[in-house]
Amino acid sequence: MKKNLGAIPAVYPMPVLMVAAYGENDKVNVMNAAWGMICAMDKIALFIDEDHKTTQNLLKRKAFTVSLADKEHIKPADFFGIASGNTMPDKFEKSGCKAVKSGFVDAPVIEEFPVVMECELAEVVKTESMYCIVGKIVNTAAEETVLSENGKIDAGKLNALIFDQFQNGYYISGEQVGKAWNAGKELMAKN
């Protein structure tokens, strides 16, 4: 039996995305965002508020990066979600993280996180339902330690954080339980 819980947001899993952009004087700022998803093979949509320092920065520089936070860096990742660049000018320095300029876009790459998408600002979509920043992914880079032998990113090696909005938990992935376009194929043949 299902129990009614009211109108609550119930997508699980959610990612823990680190959105980074340059501000005035090339000052690095980073924010933590869970409400983001791929919206085309080379595009990412971020549902973030317009008043964040990082949003204002990326609108001016027309570029940003999105990294995946991992278990090893849970402290700075969560801190990027607690502290505000609007009220704490030295937010990034306090995190202990380091950044280098992307070789592809006018935005910082945070060295600590294992995977980064380097994005140009593609579009800002404002409707009655959403305020959405869309990035065109120009390049994706990953630490060699999280790659499989086939050269692709290995989700089992990432230790990427998973956000649980039901109870504000951070999880990591457990076991692989199947393959897509495979686990259900026996039903294709049924009858």
Next chain:
Amino acid sequence: MKKNLGAIPAVYPMPVLMVAAYGENDKVNVMNAAWGMICAMDKIALFIDEDHKTTQNLLKRKAFTVSLADKEHIKPADFFGIASGNTMPDKFEKSGCKAVKSGFVDAPVIEEFPVVMECELAEVVKTESMYCIVGKIVNTAAEETVLSENGKIDAGKLNALIFDQFQNGYYISGEQVGKAWNAGKELMAKN
């Protein structure tokens, strides 16, 4: 050192969403979608193609449900991503799943999946970057077996599938490694 991989979609984790709607003669159809995310506290955005049978159905009925697939039902969940309602009219029947009509919206609730968001069609957003179906979440319901004692959904009990777009794997959550707005709070006090 980070290795450049080209412009690939690199959000991880992704959810495994079961989008369901009624077609002609109240025929149930369900599709598997990974590119969806909460876009406001009571709204969900789905980046799905316009030509899917389920998309056409939900546009006509102006309602749909979104369930979270779990490990126990990986076979039908994956099958809903392999088979097309456009070419296999009895897709839902072949899955072995059962559906009941939502008490909140004009759409089917799949009984097997542990969490469901019952949605009215709120908006269709077409831009140069995206084709996006937005649902207003009218109610969320969950099996009592996946609730914590506090009445909230327990991510640790869900066994929700996680989609790995890098290598087409399905994972489930492992251990909880921290709490949001908590894991990084010691950095707030630094200096």
